[in-house]
Structure formats: C-alpha cells, structure tokens
Amino acid sequence: MAEAAERSVSGRLTDDEAEERLARIDGLLAELESAPGPTVRRALEAVRLLSEVYGEALARLLDHTGAEPSGRPSPGEDELVGHLLVLHGIHPEPAERRAARAVERLRPAVRERGGDVEWAGLEGRVARVRVSEGGGGCGAGCGAASSPLLEAVREAVLAAAPELAAVERVPEPSARRAAPAFVPLDALARPATRG
Structure with missing residues (x-):
C-alpha cells in the first residue's frame, strides 16, 4: 500500500x-x-x-x-x-464548450476508423452527439443506445465536463432525397421537334 x-x-x-x-x-x-x-x-x-x-x-x-x-x-x-x-463551481469555461472540444479532439481518431462523431449541443445537463460507426452502412451499434464508440465519447465528454449528467446519441439527419427534376408543363404538351 x-x-x-x-x-x-x-x-x-x-x-x-x-x-x-x-x-x-x-x-x-x-x-x-x-x-x-x-x-x-x-x-x-x-x-x-x-x-x-x-x-x-x-x-x-x-x-x-x-x-x-x-x-x-x-x-x-x-x-x-x-x-x-x-x-468548486469556478471553471472559467462553460461546460458546453469543454464538452464540444472533447468531441472535436476525438473526431480525427474516429474518422480514421471510418466513423464520425459530431457535437450536437447541450440540452439542460445532457450532452448530445451524433455518432456514426465505421465500416460502411450501419455496422455494429448503429442506432443502438450504447456502443464502444459512444462509450468512449461519453467518457471523454464527462471527463471534460463532469458536471453534465449524461451523454446521449442523437439520430443522424436522414439522407436528403434528391428533388424530382423540374419539367415545365409546356414541355410535356409540345410535340417534339425533329431536326
């Protein structure tokens, strides 16, 4: 001892x-x-x-x-x-800034493994992050409440801002659908011209 x-x-x-x-x-x-x-x-x-x-x-x-x-x-x-x-409640930097910086520090290592992590904000005392697992597609842990990557993010955020209560994963924005091509109505009504 x-x-x-x-x-x-x-x-x-x-x-x-x-x-x-x-x-x-x-x-x-x-x-x-x-x-x-x-x-x-x-x-x-x-x-x-x-x-x-x-x-x-x-x-x-x-x-x-x-x-x-x-x-x-x-x-x-x-x-x-x-x-x-x-x-002691005297940290000069807000918890949100410290937590966001912790996420940004993890980002290069996560991207190196084919995933991504992004700060999504603070809701009360809960940090919100977007986490996409590497390996293409969904991969292990996609949509899951917990994964090894999310646990690593949680640990880093709470180490930087221990006064926060939790770290939650937020869904990634849905892939944007391609807008249908605009075809003017008069183009449909006109007979095609042959040249």
Whole structure:
C-alpha cells in the first residue's frame, strides 16, 4: 500500500496517479456517506468546509493568473485542475464548450476508423452527439443506445465536463432525397421537334 501512495520521482502526481486518487476519494466519501453516527457527519462537514476554502483560494488564484497572457494553456485546460475548478463551481469555461472540444479532439481518431462523431449541443445537463460507426452502412451499434464508440465519447465528454449528467446519441439527419427534376408543363404538351 505504501508504494501506491508514493508520488512519481519528481514529487508530483502523474495523470494516472491523480486519477487513481480521485477514484479512491470518491469511494471513501461514498463509504462515509453511508456510515451512521455524528463523528461521520462531522468528518463529512470538515471535508465540505475544506473544499469550500480551497475553492475560494483557487478562484483567487485564477483571478491573478487570468490577467496576463503567457502562451501557456489556461489552468482549466489541465484535466486535473479542470476537475478541481468544476468541483468548486469556478471553471472559467462553460461546460458546453469543454464538452464540444472533447468531441472535436476525438473526431480525427474516429474518422480514421471510418466513423464520425459530431457535437450536437447541450440540452439542460445532457450532452448530445451524433455518432456514426465505421465500416460502411450501419455496422455494429448503429442506432443502438450504447456502443464502444459512444462509450468512449461519453467518457471523454464527462471527463471534460463532469458536471453534465449524461451523454446521449442523437439520430443522424436522414439522407436528403434528391428533388424530382423540374419539367415545365409546356414541355410535356409540345410535340417534339425533329431536326
């Protein structure tokens, strides 16, 4: 267990280590929330208050860093920092923009496999995406509520905008039917001329 708690050589957490710790925190908080007793309630209150204070500190930090363009990505673009900013309700970028960007980042890899994914908008707290599977025609998962591709899109969108409740597939627009060719009525009524 001591090895799992150690940090990388630089003293900073890698993305995988941070993700592992976030999952562990979620599990521990879920266990605490289901445990009875006043001690548990006080512990949960302490965690909530600590989160509020850290959230305020982060908001003030953002106030200071937002003033100068540095050429570096904004703090909210770092996934771990972004989660923290969302947790405290202070992420500078709207959930819809972050979710749409996550879909656009997936798009080249999906197209490489013969499919496509497109941002279709936000409805309340539900992200809506168009997903077409590769392989020509419908393929596995066409029209299905869930597919491996849709699950990958869902995971990416909710990682970028964890405050969203769900990701839903919307149907692709029907193929447009070719409009019938316009034939003027007088062309039908005229006798054909031979040249």
